[in-house]
Amino acid sequence: MRVVIAECSVDYEGALVAHLPLATRLLMVKADGSVLVHSDGGSYKPLNWMAPPCSMTELDPDEAEREEGVQAVWLVRHGKREDTLRIRLYAVHSDTAHELGVDPGLVKDGVEAQLQALLAEHITTLGEGYTLLRREYPTAIGPVDILCKDADSGTVAVEIKRRGDIDGVEQLTRYLELLNRDPALTVRGPVQGVFAAQLIRPQARTLAVDRGIRCVTLDYEALRGMDDAESRLF
Amino acid sequence: MRVVIAECSVDYEGALVAHLPLATRLLMVKADGSVLVHSDGGSYKPLNWMAPPCSMTELDPDEAEREEGVQAVWLVRHGKREDTLRIRLYAVHSDTAHELGVDPGLVKDGVEAQLQALLAEHITTLGEGYTLLRREYPTAIGPVDILCKDADSGTVAVEIKRRGDIDGVEQLTRYLELLNRDPALTVRGPVQGVFAAQLIRPQARTLAVDRGIRCVTLDYEALRGMDDAESRLF
DNA sequence: GTGTGGATTTCGCGT
DNA sequence: ACGCGAAGTCCACAC
Structure with a gap:
């Protein structure tokens, strides 16, 4: 799992069109390629995300983006649907990766x-x-x-x-x-x-x-x- | 926002009873006190969590826990309901905090x-x-x-x-x-x-x-x- | 505050 | 794989 803290803006196009203005957020890239964009509040739901199966490509910013201060662009595409998540990174505060392994999963009781x-x-x-x-x-x-x-x-x-x-x-x-x-x-x-x-x-x-x-x-x-x-x- | 990568087990008691066996996971503690337990897969939903308003207390492990190798215990309690989340930490691989600020929020279109x-x-x-x-x-x-x-x-x-x-x-x-x-x-x-x-x-x-x-x-x-x-x- | 309807719902089960 | 029902659902809006 890769965890990045970065100033970023996010654009999603798929079932709907959504935009996140520039702000500092946590980006989580899971082993299955799924990406989560979390803010420092709200509930367990990310502000934006891409569900697996999907793939992430790191692009160089184009001229206009570079002028705006964009350092890198993550393009996340869904494997089957026409869904794309575009994350523009303006400043990376932290970028770490950790090996977590497969989770044994939740044991429920009482519903x-x-x-x-x-x-x-x-x-x-x-x-x-x-x-x-x-x-x-x-x-x-x-x-x-x-x-x-x-x-x-x-x-x-x-x-x-x-x-x-x-x-x-x-x-x-x-x-x-x-x-x-x-x-x-x-x-x-x-x-x-x-x-x-x-x-x-x-x-x-x-x-x-x-x-x-x-x-x-x-x-x-x-x-x-x-x-x-x-x-x-x- | 505090981000911890740790080997842990998790027990939730509230609307239901749920248990997560020992494994390496990502723990996210947000500014509002809410806690998320993420694995390296699945969807955007955490394996377990506590929704705000809630408070987290770090306890010393008791004798039995210490013998088992527990280094610390997080006790997260919901502010209004009878919900508790108990996270037992066996090994902490990483523990960082970041100032994210308030998020401007999502702009939606097309539902x-x-x-x-x-x-x-x-x-x-x-x-x-x-x-x-x-x-x-x-x-x-x-x-x-x-x-x-x-x-x-x-x-x-x-x-x-x-x-x-x-x-x-x-x-x-x-x-x-x-x-x-x-x-x-x-x-x-x-x-x-x-x-x-x-x-x-x-x-x-x-x-x-x-x-x-x-x-x-x-x-x-x-x-x-x-x-x-x-x-x-x- | 409480209730109701929507969600990029996700998750799990049964066919 | 698909359809359907449940969820610790969460969330915004109306009353």
Whole structure:
């Protein structure tokens, strides 16, 4: 990895056209050729970048550029798309390279999958007498997170989100529409919908209620607590 | 901005739990205190990070850590949430700091707003005799990108996307439902929907057609070309 | 401040 | 490879 601190201006042309005026920034050139332009603030997102696969060529500045004080020009081209990143270097404060090697990568734990597993395990959180049919119940337009039965053997489809947005309600609505065409699932009446999330946004709740979908707020800590209490019994 | 190349392991606890095994990585500490952990590949996204506002404390390793070869521990805490990032440094290869100053920021051009402006200007792209009513037509659930009339004075609502996904079709469907409750707009029949995008995904197209929404693929270059040809006339 | 929609989104999974 | 859904999404703009 090459790390350069330099006064530079940047021009990107591809999906959009973007320009960065002259300022001091950090330039990162990764082993795969990708280039990142970072400022000293903002978030983890660079001001500008070129995604791999791509290649970088160092050009000599032309006459006009030289007069303006440009010392070097980096031309970064994407391997497949018509994307170019042109970095004009006016002053290089630091230029170093380091051998990093391949990264073993991130180990994650505790996202939507975890919520789904916990809720499936403690399906009675949704109501007395609920029983799990299956997780990831397949339909033509995608898998339903959880399919279960209520105390009266009525079918219930559950959509789980970390944050409950309108999109999630729409998604569940499409599933319900499809599931309700299956006679085997509707023997005890139409399939009910449950929208379960750690946080349900007001507009999403309104839409859900309007469509007869029940909203359930999930307490991740409480679910995990149940799990722990259970495991301590064995 | 502080830039450190070091052998390190990283543990994040917050919205999720994540761990990075020991490896050589680049650590970036920005002026606002945010910390980025980058590997020598991937995209612009760091392997792990802490978003501002946050504060970093350098701790001495405890006994167990010292035995394992840990030289220093960075504890990064988020200012508002219960998020912590713990970076254990085993060997520091480089540690430098640079004054970058405030960045003037990115100047953008050519995204959805541009597409909308171009299509509004050349509304007959949608059909002979079409006339623009207005852009960003306000409704209770948000603005409709373009509202126009067809040759028979029927109202047409247009949703514009760079990439046409199912979400966009749902969005337009909600708008149409609302617009069709307005008698003033439905004098010449129900409001028609047009889903316009540079690329329309098959599933989105299927859903749109199923709902009687017309799909139009936008040619950004062609629209811009019309614009140029027009401006040359004046 | 909060909520909503877009993104040069990126990432990962399943077909 | 492609399509689709999630993300510790981030970010700007409207209310």
